[in-house]
Amino acid sequence: MSASVAPARSDQLEGWPDLVAATRAELGTAIRGISRAGMAALAVDPAEVALARGLLGASPMAVVALVSAPLGAMTSASRMAQAERALADGADELAVAMDPSLVRSGQLGRALGGVAPLRRLAVGRTLRVICHLALLGSDLGAEAAAGALDAGADVLMTNSHFDGEVSVEQVAALRLRVGRDAVVVASGGVTAPALAAQLLRAGATRVAVGWSAFSTRSIP
């Protein structure tokens, strides 16, 4: 990390669930650590929304339910069922993974069509779209991201953690494409503070940091 890059402030960071097969005790440790760190938001897998909501209590941290993540491969009806359940369980925001197969198949319109019903469902709530920049490439990914804004997304997230790592180049290209007013969260494989600071300098509004940074557990 360059000495000239200022470290990220906690309100510029979010938590991202990258622990595989986490138990409730492990989730609790990670979520409490993220809460103590004062991050702005906590992304959670849909089955854990109620657990996270309960652990956070009166914390102002937003609970962001992931929808059709990490692969973006659910059918539209299943996506809606998952989103409805997440909101009923207490999610403040939704983050839907766009279907990258449709985008790569030349069906960006269909992929974006999956955003509209969620926009209608999440009235008054923040709707995020995960754009898979690492998988789609910066050009196609940025085009998809711009379309997501037109379809009603409030926030763009660069990647799920299965796409690959977010890079400074991806964030810079996306910022250039969507303009300075769009809210961009750099997500996907970030665990190092130095990278977070670089991504912010490249144009990210916030950076999602893997929960694994707050966990010491290991898988058999």
Added chain:
Amino acid sequence: MISTEEELAGLIDQTNLEMGASAQEIAAFCERSVPFGFRALCLLPDQVEVALPILRGTSVGLAACVSFPLGLDAREVKAQEAGELCDLGVDEIDMVVHTGRAREGDLGWVEREVAAVRRAVAHPRLLKVIIEVPVLAADLVGPVGVAAEAGGADLVKTSTGYKQLGIRTTSAGDVRLLRSRLSPSTGIKAAGGIRTLGQLEEMVDAGATRVGASRGIGIVEEWRLRPAGDPGGR
């Protein structure tokens, strides 16, 4: 011992779960795979509409994954997804259990969510339940498999085999352990890192009744190259 090519292909779920695979890539995968007579093709939910018209009228079944690859959905959502895929026309469902609850040893949770999906997957459609053996402590593998069986699994599947999870591959020991605990009528699908004919045979010898492989074509072609009378099974 596998004695014919047809028997070999009938053991294989030829698999393509690549994130972001295009419709054109999946169609080509299906068209390449059908002539080999695999038991089924195993795909992600959003690829079902691409595969169904290609597989219609062939002997090759279609399996779709539910709550893949993390298993982190409410049981009602898993059941909804499975039911929708069955309504679309898939023959088999490969569902992932909530792997965190499985690691805790919450066997009731596993059984209840499998039972919920079973209600949405009526026989003769098959329900395969992925218990993600590589993340489980050794003393939990048998009990979690038995819980899946009690919930209505037709086959217990060892692993998602999803490389991005960073977990180990399935071993023949995993299969033997499950075989020793499950009823003889419950099948075992070995999946995760099975890339060669020798590995497939090792899994079958250990008790697997089905094998998931992204290299199914390569495995059958390896069989064709094996000299007649080879002690490996031909």
